[in-house]
Amino acid sequence: MPDADTLFRVAALNTAYAACIDADRLEDWPAFFADPCLYKVTTADNVRMGYAAGIIYADSQGMLVDRISALREANIYERQRYRHILGMPLLHPGRDGLIVAETSFLVVRTMRDGQMDLFVTGAYHDKIATGPGGGLLYAERIVVCDSQRFDTLVAIPL
Amino acid sequence: MDQAFLQTETWPAGLTRVPYWVYRDPRIAQDEQTRIFQGPVWNYLCLEQDVPNQGDYRTSFAGTMPVVVARTEDGGLAAFENRCAHRGALICLDDAGSVKDFHCVYHAWRYDLRGNLKSVAFRHGVNGRGGMPDSFCLEDHGPRKLRVTTLCGLVFGTLSDDTPDLETWLGPQVTARIRRVLHKPVEILGRFTQPLPNNWKLYMENVRDTYHASLLHLFFTTFNITRLSHGGGVMVSETGVGHASSTMAPPMGADSSYAGMRSDHQGFRLADPSLLTEQDEFHDDIRLQILTVFPGFVLQQIHNAIAVRQVLPRGVAQTDLHWTYLGFANDTPDLRAIRIKQANLVGPAGFVSMEDGAVGGFVQRGIASADMEQSVVEMGGATADTAETRATEASVRGFWKAWRGFMGI
Numbered sequence: 001m002p003d004a005d006t007l008f009r010v011a012a013l014n015t016a017y018a019a020c021i022d023a024d025r026l027e028d029w030p031a032f033f034a035d036p037c038l039y040k041v042t043t044a045d046n047v048r049m050g051y052a053a054g055i056i057y058a059d060s061q062g063m064l065v066d067r068i069s070a071l072r073e074a075n076i077y078e079r080q081r082y083r084h085i086l087g088m089p090l091l092h093p094g095r096d097g098l099i100v101a102e103t104s105f106l107v108v109r110t111m112r113d114g115q116m117d118l119f120v121t122g123a124y125h126d127k128i129a130t131g132p133g134g135g136l137l138y139a140e141r142i143v144v145c146d147s148q149r150f151d152t153l154v155a156i157p158l
Numbered sequence: 159m160d161q162a163f164l165q166t167e168t169w170p171a172g173l174t175r176v177p178y179w180v181y182r183d184p185r186i187a188q189d190e191q192t193r194i195f196q197g198p199v200w201n202y203l204c205l206e207q208d209v210p211n212q213g214d215y216r217t218s219f220a221g222t223m224p225v226v227v228a229r230t231e232d233g234g235l236a237a238f239e240n241r242c243a244h245r246g247a248l249i250c251l252d253d254a255g256s257v258k259d260f261h262c263v264y265h266a267w268r269y270d271l272r273g274n275l276k277s278v279a280f281r282h283g284v285n286g287r288g289g290m291p292d293s294f295c296l297e298d299h300g301p302r303k304l305r306v307t308t309l310c311g312l313v314f315g316t317l318s319d320d321t322p323d324l325e326t327w328l329g330p331q332v333t334a335r336i337r338r339v340l341h342k343p344v345e346i347l348g349r350f351t352q353p354l355p356n357n358w359k360l361y362m363e364n365v366r367d368t369y370h371a372s373l374l375h376l377f378f379t380t381f382n383i384t385r386l387s388h389g390g391g392v393m394v395s396e397t398g399v400g401h402a403s404s405t406m407a408p409p410m411g412a413d414s415s416y417a418g419m420r421s422d423h424q425g426f427r428l429a430d431p432s433l434l435t436e437q438d439e440f441h442d443d444i445r446l447q448i449l450t451v452f453p454g455f456v457l458q459q460i461h462n463a464i465a466v467r468q469v470l471p472r473g474v475a476q477t478d479l480h481w482t483y484l485g486f487a488n489d490t491p492d493l494r495a496i497r498i499k500q501a502n503l504v505g506p507a508g509f510v511s512m513e514d515g516a517v518g519g520f521v522q523r524g525i526a527s528a529d530m531e532q533s534v535v536e537m538g539g540a541t542a543d544t545a546e547t548r549a550t551e552a553s554v555r556g557f558w559k560a561w562r563g564f565m566g567i
Contacts (some may be wrong), residue, residue: 049346063433148507
């Protein structure tokens with residue numbers, strides 16, 4: 001039985017992560033992860049088939065930083081924002097000192113002209129470590145999207 | 159938009175102008191299905207890898223036509239329309255599977271692995287009543303069948319008896335460029351679909367457009383992945399149905415040809431440059447090769463990121479782009495890790511491909527009132543010939559040469 005404190009701390013971490021993306025504080029996003037780490041955006045079908053590639057894949061904090069600098073400096077896409085709605089974390093038995101958690105999410109995307117769409121739903125499959133300062137960090141965050149269809153582009157991380 | 163704005167008689171002479179109604183006219187979209195996708199072309203359907211054993215099937219499309227590809231008893235491949243001969247329901251409801259034979263769920267009509275109708279439920283009625291008339295002949299009914307061919311593990315199908323064999327159709331040069339990349343058994347690394355808010359032809363033009371790559375995609379130019387000033391070129395098959403563009407390894411020394419352009423962003427550096435680590439696996443100077451087969455197939459090699467893309471129209475201004483990321487079965491763990499990292503360049507979130515996904519929509523929206531206007535496709539001259547430069551739109555003209563031939567326009 002997971003203790004209430006762990007559940008609360010994971011939920012708080014997830015909430016802070018989502019707020020960071022939704023408020024466009026993307027420069028703060030890599031700091032939610034340990035270094036090295038694994039961040040991958042994939043789909044339920046790819047997981048079921050055992051396919052290793054994702055549409056976004058990073059195994060270092062540097063690669064997460066590069067995602068954001070490419071987004072800010074290089075890539076062309078129309079102005080848009082996300083709104084994450086999170087479920088309560090489901091805690092699995094921990095392994096190797098890591099908290100293992102699974103959290104449902106729903107992301108609504110709003111485009112610059114006001115068009116709103118239910119963009120992605122899925123679950124975060126997380127392994128969470130305790131950082132040097134005692135705070136929690138994602139050692140691994142696999143974003144398992146329910147659908148294999150991604151409407152035109154996924155510019156901002158999920 | 160239901161008014162007939164088709165203006166075929168206004169198509170300008172030559173290949174250097176493309177009228178915008180071609181991306182917007184519903185009658186053109188309808189004609190393309192019969193004249194192109196169901197006509198004398200080879201439609202990419204799936205990989206041989208998708209159907210390794212007898213009874214394995216995968217569902218796909220030839221344009222909008224749903225298709226089943228199956229591995230038959232003799233180890234061959236068969237493809238047929240995914241439509242029951244009875245009332246037209248889909249025969250297969252899943253992406254893939256393994257079966258002894260196919261049953262339509264609606265009234266249990268049964269087909270063999272080649273799509274031949276084998277039995278009809280209650281054909282002779284019940285207790286001597288009902289059933290099909292005696293004159294009903296199973297052989298007279300069945301979904302349309304496609305002729306199937308393979309090349310390097312790629313499965314293509316055609317509905318026409320007139321389509322020449324695939325290699326003749328592609329020409330020796332483009333065929334050789336497929337063999338160059340897919341030279342040994344592949345393994346699927348991932349599958350993703352990108353719905354695009356534009357006519358399918360805008361995406362196929364983008365893939366053939368060697369002019370845009372280093373201008374739209376800052377990532378390419380800044381990190382010296384592909385620049386027009388690098389060696390390379392574009393080959394276009396004689397009929398325009400096949401094309402392959404290539405970028406060679408960059409020349410030594412500074413390159414000032416992009417100075418001042420948006421895409422030459424000298425201050426931009428990767429915090430983790432391992433993304434651009436590559437292995438020379440093809441043992442030639444080609445770093446990047448993009449190849450298309452008319453109407454909707456793309457084979458991509460960007461460093462070690464290999465993928466096939468299937469481009470399917472889903473309406474006049476809707477297209478589905480199906481990505482299949484590939485590695486080779488005998489990849490070393492190192493090379494496999496590089497491929498998975500470099501997959502960041504492509505797909506719906508690709509540092510490069512996300513822009514290709516969006517730019518067709520920018521055109522589709524831009525031409526909303528431009529049916530009487532036309533685009534300019536004149537870089538590198540007026541012909542659709544193989545060129546030693548990529549500062550040309552020759553292969554885009556090749557696309558239109560093929561398209562107009564099939565459409566009779």
